[in-house]
Amino acid sequence: MQIPVGVSARHIHLSQEHLTVLFGAGAQLHPKKDLSQPGQFAAQETVDVQGPRGKIERVRVLGPVRPETQLEISQTDALKLGMQAPVRESGHIEGTPGLTVIGPQGQLDLQMGVIVAKRHVHFSLDEARKYGVRDGQELALRTKGERGLIFEHVTARVSPTYKLDFHLDTDEANAAGLHTGDEVEVIELEHEHGQEHFHGNEIIRVDSSPDVGKTPESVR
C-alpha cells in the first residue's frame, strides 16, 4: 500500500474566542489555500508565538476554527522557544504547556495546547475498508532514498471526512528526506493497541472530533 505524504509545517488552530482576542471583534479566517483534508484550509492570517527563550513569527493559522486552540510545532521549534512540548494526537491537550500568542489586535496567554503532533495517516471509510485498517491502529511505514527509514507507531485515523494522507512534521520529513507529494509504503500492520485514543469497535471517528483535518501540508 502506497500512501502520499503531507509534511506539516508549524501551525495553529484557534477557537472563535481566541480568534476574536487576536484579530478583533467580528474577525473571520480568510482561506488562502485548501489542505489535503476536505474542508480544511490554511488561512491568510498568521500569529507570532513567544516562549520562555524565543519567539517564532508568522505562524500560519488553519481553519475552520476549532473548539480549542492548539499550536503544533516541531521539536526544533520547541527548543527555539525554550519549552517542552509533548508528542500528542491532535485534540489531546490536557496537561500540555501554553505560551503567549500575539495577533495584530491583541495577545493572549494560552494556558495549554502546545504539542508536537504524533505522526498519523488519514483514511476515509472506503480507504480504511479497502486496506483493512481501523481507527487507532498503528502502522509501520517505510520510506526510500538515502535517508530511508521505517516509521513505527504511526496512528491510523479513520473518518468519513478524511482522505488518504500521511502527516508528519518537518523534523520527521527532514530526517527522512521526504517532501509533500512523495509516497511511503505500509510494510506491517502493527497490533491494535489499547490506549485511551483507541476507539474500540468504532471504525469511524465522529465528525465533531477536534482532530478532523488537523494538518497543513504547506507553508514552509
Added chain:
Amino acid sequence: MQIPVGVSARHIHLSQEHLTVLFGAGAQLHPKKDLSQPGQFAAQETVDVQGPRGKIERVRVLGPVRPETQLEISQTDALKLGMQAPVRESGHIEGTPGLTVIGPQGQLDLQMGVIVAKRHVHFSLDEARKYGVRDGQELALRTKGERGLIFEHVTARVSPTYKLDFHLDTDEANAAGLHTGDEVEVIELEHEHGQEHFHGNEIIRVDSSPDVGKTPESVR
C-alpha cells in the same frame, strides 16, 4: 547490539588557512569540551554563516583543524539559510555548495563544503571485530519510545582512532525523540554496498582520513 547515541548539532571544521583568515594570523583553536571520538574537541571559537536567505550565528568550530573546511548542518538549517545541502559522508565535499563564513577577524567565501552529514556509527577495530562489522557496511538501527523508528542505511565507519557511537543530526534526533546518551539497537546487518565510499577489503579507515571524529554530541 546496543550502541550509544551522539547527537550532532551544526558545526564547522576549519582548515588552518581558513582559521587564519577568520581568526587572524597565528590563530589556534582552544578546546572547550572533549567529544566522544578520541582527540576531537569542540573549540571555544564560533563563526557565523550567511546563506542566500538567512544567517546562523555562533556555529561551533570543532578541532583539530582539518585539511579542508566543512560545514555540517541539518536540513532545517539549510532551509533557514536558503540553500540546498546534500547528504554526504564527512570529507566527501566535491560538488557541494559554499557560503559566507564570518569570523571575528575576517570572512571568507567558502566555495564548497556545506553538507548534511550522513548518519553513521563509529567503531574501533576491536568493536568492529567483536560485532563482525566492516568499514563501509550499512546497518539498520532501531530506536524505542513513542517516536520509535528504524534508521536504515546507517554507515559503519571503522578506525583505530574511533570509539563506538551512533552519530545523527538534530533533525534525525528530534524525529526519533533521541538524545545524546540514549541507546539504539542494531536489528539487521545490511549488505555491504559498492559505492565510492565503500573501502573494499579494508577493515580500517586510514588515520589521515578527514572523516576522523567528525561530530560533536553537544552544543544544542
